[in-house]
Amino acid sequence: MTISGFIKEQLGPIVDEWVEFARTRVPLQHDFTREELADHARVLLLAIAADIEQAQGAQEKHDKAQGNDPENAPEVTRMARDHAAQRFVQGFSFDHLVSEFRALRASVIRRWTKQIDQARPDHLDDLTRFGEAMDQALSESASLYTRKVDDSRNLLLGVLGHDLRTPLGVVHMSASYLLRSDTLDGAQTKAAARILTSADRMSAMVKDILDFTQTAFGVTLPLSPAPADMGELAKTIVVETKTLVPECQVELFTQGELAGRWDGARIGQMLSNLLANAVQHGEKTEPVSVRVTGDGNHVSVEVRNKGAPIPQHAQKTLFLPLRQAPTAEGERRAGSSGLGLGLYITREIAVAHGGSIEVASNADRTTFTARLPRTPPPWKDRRSGASRGGKQS
Template sequence: MLAELIRRDVDDIVDEWEQFARSSIPAAEDLSPEDLRDHARLLLLAVAADLETVQGEAEQHEKSRGELPDNSPQITATAHEHAQHRFEQRFTLDQMLSEVRALRASVLRRWVEQNDRYDPDAVAELIRYGEAMDQALTESVAFFGAKVDQSRGLLLGVLGHDIRTPLGAVRMSAQLLERTKGLDERQSKAVQRILSSSDSMRSMVDELLDFTQTSLGMRLPISRVPSDLGSVCAEVLAELEALHPERDISLACEGDLSGQWDAGRVGQMLSNLVSNAIQHGNELPVTVTARAGAGDVSIAVHNKGRPVRPQSLATLFEPLAQAKDMGGDRHSGSSGLGLGLYIARQIAVAHGGSLEVVSSEQDGTTFTARLRR
C-alpha cells in the first residue's frame, strides 16, 4: 500500500527532499534541519493517514473536484502552518510550490520502483494520493497568497501614512513662499505648480490609504451629520471648474436633498466621478444631476465621451484594474492605478447605497450613486 510505503520511507523521502531544497532554493540554505524538514514529514504522514481513511464513491467525486474542503483537516492545518512558516522565512510562492512538487515526485518514484503490477486498487490509491497532495498544494497557495496580500496592504498603509508628514511640509513651505512679496511671474508660477502638485499627491495618498483599509476587509468609516447634498455638489464642482476652466460642467438639483451624510466623503466620491468624466469626456460637457427620492438621493454624472466597452464593465470598479480602453489621457492628479472609481463605490456602499454605470454610443456614459438619507 502507498500509505505503508510513505510511513516506512518517510525519513528517506524527507532526506532526499531536504537535499533538493538546499541545492535549489536559496531561502532554504540557512535554515536549520528542523525548520526545513518538520512540515514535510508532517505533511507526508497526514497524507498517509488520509489514504487509510475509508472514502465512498460520492466523497471521492466531490474531493476530486475540490468540493469537499473539510475532508482531511490534518492536511489543511499542516498546509496552512507550512505556508505561514515559509512566508516568514522569505520563501517566494514559486519556491514553496517547488517543495510540494519535489515531495510528490519522490513518493511516486519510489512507488513505481516497488510495484511491478498496477491493479485497479493500486491505481485508485495513486489517484487518492494525487488528490491529497493537490489539496495540500491548494491550501498552501491560498494561505500564502492571503499573507502576501495582507502584508502588501499593511506596507501600502504605512507608506501612505508616513508620506503625509513630508508632503504637509512641502505644502506649508509653498504657501509661505506664496505670501512672500517680490516674486516675479516665473517664480509665482513655480510656487503654484508646487501647491497644485502637492494637492494631487495628497489626493493620491488619501486614495491609497482608503484602498488599503478596504482591501483588508474593513468598510470606509463615515461620520453622518445633517447636510444638504445640493450644497456639497455645488462646492465640489466649483473647485473642479477652477481646475478645469476650459470644461463645461453643469449641476441640476431636484427636490429635497437634505439628510444625514458624510459630506467630505460624498464630496470625494463626486470629485472622483466628475474627474473621471472629464478625463474620458472628449472635451464635451459634463452634467451632474442630484435628485431626491423617498428614502435616498441619487447623484448622476454624465458625459458623452467614448462609451465603456461591455467586456470592461465587469472590472470597472475593481482596484488596480481600471479598463485601459476607455479613451482619453490621464487627468491631472490621477494616480493611474484605477482607484478613483473603486473608492467612489466604497463610499456609496458605506452610506448604505450603491454606484452603477450605464454606457452606450448613443447616450454616453452615466454613473449613478444612490445614497440612503
C-alpha cells in the same frame, strides 16, 4: 503495498529528499538547519496518508475532486497552511513553495511505482487519492501564502503613506508661504507654484493609498455622518470642477427631497471622482450631466457623459483596485493621484454608506449611478446589497 502504507514505511527517505530539494531553494542570505527545512513535511505526509485511508462516499469523492470542501481533511489543510506561513517567514518565494509540492509529489510517486511488480486497478485509485490530497495541500498552502504577501504589501503601503503625510505637509506649507510672500521674482514664483502643485498631487496619491490599504484589509471606510443636502454637495463639486477645468461643460439637475445624513467630505470625494472621470473621458464638445434625485428612503446621483463606450469586459473590472491603466501625466485631471484607484475608492465610499454604484455604457452615453440610503446603516450591515459590477444598456 498501498501508497499510504508506502508513505508511512518510507517516511524518512521521502522527508530527506524533501530537505535536499528545499536546500536548493533556500534564499542566499539564510542558512537553515535540517529541521527548519523539513518544516511540516513529516506531519503533512502522515496527514495525507491518513486522508487516503479514509473511506469516501460518492458525494465526498465529488467534493474532493472539485476541491469544494477543504475541511474534509482538516489535518492536511492545517499542515499545508502552517507550512506556507513558515516558508513565508523564512523568505521562500511563491515559486519555491509551489516547486516543493511538485517535487514531493514526484518523489512519492517515483519511489512507490518502483516497488510495484504488477499494476492493479486499486493502484490507480490510490494514485488518484494521493493526487487529490496533494492538490488540496498545494491549494491551501498557495492561498495562505498569497494572502500573506498581499497583507504585507498593503501594510507597507499603509505605513509608507502614513509616514509621508508629515513631510508632504511641510513641503505644502512652505510652498504656500513662499507664494504669499512678496520677495519672489517671476521665475521663483513659478517654481514655488510647481512645488505646491506637485505636493497636492502627492498628497492625493497618499490619500488614495491610505484609503486603498484600509479597505484592502477588509475594513469599511470610517464615516462621520452629519445632516447634509446631496444637492448642495453636488453643486459645490460642480463649481470646483468648473474652476479646475474651465473649458468643461457641466449641467446639474436636482429633483425631490435631497436631505440625509452622510459624511460630506467622503460624498464630495465620491462625486468629484465621478464627475472628473466623466469630464476626462467624455466628448469635449458635449456637456456632462449630473442628476440628483430623492426617492423615498434613498437619494441617487447620476453622472452621464457622451463619448466612447466602456467595453463590456472592462466594465466587469472597472471598480477593482489597480486594474485601470495609470493616467498619463498630460491626461491627469487636477487633484487626481493618477494611480487608477479613483473608481475603486468611489465604490468603497458608496458601500460604506450602505449604498451601491453601477455603470451602464453604450454607443450613446456612459452613466454612473450611485444610490445611497438617507442614513447609513450600522457598520456591520453596510456591505449588504452593495453592487460591484456593471451592466450594459
